[in-house]
Amino acid sequence: MSNLSTTSDDILRCARKLIIEGGYNGFSYADIADVVGIRKASIHHHFPAKSDLVRALVARYREEMEAGVAALEREVTDPAAQLRAYAGYWRACIVDDTEPFCVCALLASQIPVLPEDVVVEVRAHFRGLSRWLASVLRRGGEQGVIALSEPAEAEAELFMATVHGAMLSARAYGDPAVFGAIVDPLLLRLDARG
Secondary structure, eight states: OOOOOOHHHHHHHHHHHHHHHHOGGGOOHHHHHHHHTSOHHHHHHHOSSHHHHHHHHHHHHHHHHHHHHHHHHHHOOOHHHHHHHHHHHHHHHHHHTSSOSOHHHHHHTTGGGSOHHHHHHHHHHHHHHHHHHHHHHHHHHHHTSBOOSSOHHHHHHHHHHHHHHHHHHHHHHTOTHHHHHHHHHHHHHHBTTO
16 A cells, blocks of 8 residues: 555645634635645546535544544553543644644534535534544443543533533633643543542
C-alpha cells in the first residue's frame, strides 16, 4: 500500500483545516485551489459540489474516529484510562494546535445552514461516539473503576458535551489550559478509585 497522497486526500485535508478555521461557509473551492495548487475544475472533478466534499470529509473523519477508538480499545484496557486517553488526545491537539476543534462539533453548530446529506453524516458521528463512550462507561461501572451517577448513555452524552464545550471555551478564551480546567473535574468525578 502506498503512502503517497492523492489529490482528493490533499483536497480533503485542506478542507478540514479550512472548516476548523472558518466553518462550512468560511471557505470556497478557490481557497482550496490556492492552497493545494490545483484548478477549481480539478476539485469539482473529485467533488462536484461543496456538500459532496464536506460529506466525504465527515465520512472520513468518522472512519478515523472509529479506527482511533478501536486502537485505544486494543492498547488501553482500563475504561477510566480510556476516557482519560480520549480527553488527552483532544488536550494535545488543542495545545499543539494540530486540530484545535472537532470538525463534527463545529459542523453541528451550523446544522441549520448545512445541506441535509452533511447533517446525516454529522449526526452519525455523534451517535457513534456516544455509543462508544456509553460502552466504556458501562464497562467501567461494571468493573467498579467508573462511578456512574446516571445511566451510561446519559453519562456518555454529558462526557461528550463537556469535551466539546471545553474545546469551544479553550478557543473562546484563546487558552488551551481552559480545556483541562473543564474536563479534568469530570474525569475525577467519574474515576471510582478517586
